[in-house]
Amino acid sequence: MTTSLDTVVIGGGAMGSATAWALARRGRDVTLLEQFGRGHRNGASHGTTRNFNPGYADPDYVAMLAESARAWNRLEADSGELLLARTGVVNHGADPRLPEIRSALLAAGLRAEFLSVEEAAERWRGIRFETRVLHMADGGQLNPDAALPAMQRLAAGLGAEIRHQARVLELHVLDDGVRLTVESGGRTEVLSARQAVVTAGGWTTKLLAKVAPLPRLTVTEEQPAHFDIMDDGARWPGFNHMPGRGDAYGYWRSPVYGMHTPGEGIKAGWHGAGPVVDPDRRTFAPEPGQRAALQRYAREWLPGVDADSLTDISCTYTTTADENFILDRIGPVVIGAGFSGHGFKFTPAVGRILADLATGDGGAPAIFSASRPGLR
Known part of the structure; x- marks a missing residue:
């Protein structure tokens, strides 16, 4: 059985949490999927400073x-x-x-x-x-350890679904959106959505290598x-x-x-x-x-x-090769990646930009395009 959704945000670190909060403030149906548990130390959005x-x-x-x-x-x-x-x-x-x-x-x-x-x-x-x-x-x-729960809590209060320990195994682009295979609680489920926002940090290339033409991410x-x-x-x-x-x-x-x-x-x-x-x-x-x-x-x-x-x-x-971010949309997939060790301060603005890309309310500056020169 396939569950149908509007927007799925993949990756519940800083940028994914900010995007879910921004979308929920606009009254959008949003589901946030994070592969690890709350407060984990496996990525880039932890610690108190x-x-x-x-x-x-x-x-x-x-x-x-x-x-x-x-x-x-x-x-x-x-x-x-x-x-x-x-x-x-x-x-x-x-x-x-x-x-x-x-x-x-x-x-x-x-x-x-x-x-x-x-x-x-x-x-x-x-x-x-x-x-x-x-x-x-x-x-x-x-303070990331306080900011992430705060954004997720506010998003949930506005109707967003926040799911931890939900790992996306596969993402496929369809004619009318995306299909995800998700492992959660020892079982596998299939989700379909009109679009996906991928804010998966170090796992971005693994998830999107066969889906979207990404620049090199180290x-x-x-x-x-x-x-x-x-x-x-x-x-x-x-x-x-x-x-x-x-x-x-x-x-x-x-x-x-x-x-x-x-x-x-x-x-x-x-x-x-x-x-x-x-x-x-x-x-x-x-x-x-x-x-x-x-x-x-x-x-x-x-x-x-x-x-x-x-x-x-x-x-x-x-x-990224030039240390500028990737904030772009390719088909039904919005990508927030390559924050190059200097992105956390911009978290709320990045969330707003990714929400704009997801809703069609706006775009991102050209310096953040996934197809800008010199990235390969």
């Missing part, structure tokens, strides 16, 4: 930043949850884009100011600075860590640090990002430097070389932490 980093100059991203800032406020008001700790974010290091970022943010009504090394060190003594700092006061830290296992705080009096913004040139930076794997995670320490990690993995065969174990390099970074640049006392973290990135 993600930086809301406003450090963008591209107008499409800046517009999404402004929209997302308003939408996170709305989600907090609607859910009664505190989701965004507004600590500010500082970007520093050898990044030539900082003046352009500052100008773009100010034009969009977002705060951005340059501080000298001395001014930054006085405010945030737990971090060492060698270049001037771009301080973005509207930045801060988001899944990596990233391994940041929480470092114990030594300086209890230090204040901590979110931070992003670009490497300079020369031997002193030879051990760096990539730019570094970080933030304070209350109760767990200072989170720091390399950006997109982890090994390529099959998301169904992850070890969750840190790679020793990267771990040692991150400890060295902490010793040299984070005087407020104990570099020898850390707790490893594991998550995934699903990355």
Whole structure:
């Protein structure tokens, strides 16, 4: 027996939850299918901190930043949850884009100011600075572990069906929609729907390889860590640090990002430097070389932490060749993928865009097209 539905969202991480919430607010019939249980740690949408980093100059991203800032406020008001700790974010290091970022943010009504090394060190003594700092006061830290349940709860309250431990085994495109084979509770069922929104993270290619012409998506296992705080009096913004040139930076794997995670320490990690993995065969174990390099970074640049006392973290990135997202529709399949380690802050805007694509109410900026040049 086949159950007929309107819209199925496949993948209940951040983007799928936001899409279900956006569709339910429009009065649409939506079913969200998540292959794992509530609060799982198998993808990219877990933990209690993600930086809301406003450090963008591209107008499409800046517009999404402004929209997302308003939408996170709305989600907090609607859910009664505190989701965004507004600590500010500082970007520093050898990044030539900082003046352009500052100008773009100010034009969009977002705060951005340059501080000298001395001014930054006085405010945030737990971090060492060698270049001037771009301080973005509207930045801060988001809480995925609170945000996902909040969006799902609100969506369910508006009529959405939220199903965990419902794994989509197959997806087929039909003349009038899609057909899904779903494994749930030890049994297999067949669902048909007018359309599907696929927000499956690292499993996107596995699910859609035979369905839609996808660009290459690279899944990596990233391994940041929480470092114990030594300086209890230090204040901590979110931070992003670009490497300079020369031997002193030879051990760096990539730019570094970080933030304070209350109760767990200072989170720091390399950006997109982890090994390529099959998301169904992850070890969750840190790679020793990267771990040692991150400890060295902490010793040299984070005087407020104990570099020898850390707790490893594991998550995934699903990355496109240009690190821009894929937000597109191919037939009855809407695709949200390739968030490349910088998507979480945009979650509400992405949910709105994917809902627009599903309902025909609008499209996505061209930079997010699945067929844009240079992605293969």
